[in-house]
Amino acid sequence: MTFASATESIIITADKDNTGLIFIGKSNVTNAGANAFAPLNASEALIIEFDDVSNGIYAVSDTASQNVWKGALL
Structure with a gap:
């Protein structure tokens, strides 16, 4: 996942229905x-503190069709 502008920190949340x-x-x-x-x-x-928009953060799962949500504090 990437962010369009500089951030101070990000939140990543696993969907409540993930298995x-x-x-x-x-x-x-x-x-x-x-x-x-x-x-x-x-x-x-x-x-997490994250202020490097040139590098992405990756989310992968051990199970197909899982979801994550992201947000940023600018």
């Missing part, structure tokens, strides 16, 4: 959780 884990990381994160800096279960949220 699998969501792994948050850089471009090398895998659906088995390798290289993840955080796993999220359904309804869990992660708030």
Whole structure:
């Protein structure tokens, strides 16, 4: 996921209906959780300081058809 403008921090929330884990990381994160800096279960949220719009944050899951929501503090 990317952001169109500079941010101070971001929030990533796993959808309440998810049945699998969501792994948050850089471009090398895998659906088995390798290289993840955080796993999220359904309804869990992660708030991180993030101010580098030139690099994306990646969310992958160990289960198909999972959803995440993102927001930013500008």
